[in-house]
Amino acid sequence: MEPLPEGFMCDLPYYKYAKGYIVQLNPEYRCRVVRLISHRYRMPCSESKVQIFSSETGEWRESVVSSLQDIRPNSIDCDGCYAIASNRMLYWMSYGEFLLSFDPFLINNSVRTSRKDGDEDITDPSYNMSSD
Structure with a gap:
């Protein structure tokens, strides 16, 4: 089986601080695992499938x-197949064409692709995640 590009991200601090320097686990702590479903030999398209695991539900x-x-699909860098997490976003590099970013905690959000020359930065406000 071919490896899938994936990323892991947690939201909110793991620890919650209370008065008197008490540290406790944050019950609102949540994590997501995102897999880009890659069909290596498929033609370029504007729609793709992703699998998202939620720590709140324990489901994919x-x-x-x-x-x-x-x-x-075959332009995503699959050497290691992991995303870089920064500022609530997961980032995947392509082979010199664009940078794909994704916020796994928002239902309605935007996807951003940036070309390496920096001239084109596209934000699509109609980007939606629709669960099957």
Whole structure:
């Protein structure tokens, strides 16, 4: 089986601080694992499937995401197949074409693709995750 690009991200601090320097686990702490479902030999398209695991439900859900820019599935860098997490976003690099970013905690959000020349930065406000 071919490896899938995936990323892991947690939201909110793991510890919650109370008066008197008491440290306790934060009950609102949550994590997501995101897998980009790759069909290596498929034609470029603006819609792709992702699988998202939620620590709150303990379940995987499959969603369809879309972008204004067509993405070639075989252009995502799969050496290691992991995303970089920063500022509540997961980032995947392509082979020199674009940077794909994704916020796994928002239902209605935007996907952003940035070209390496920096001239094009597309935000698609109609990007939706729709659970099957």
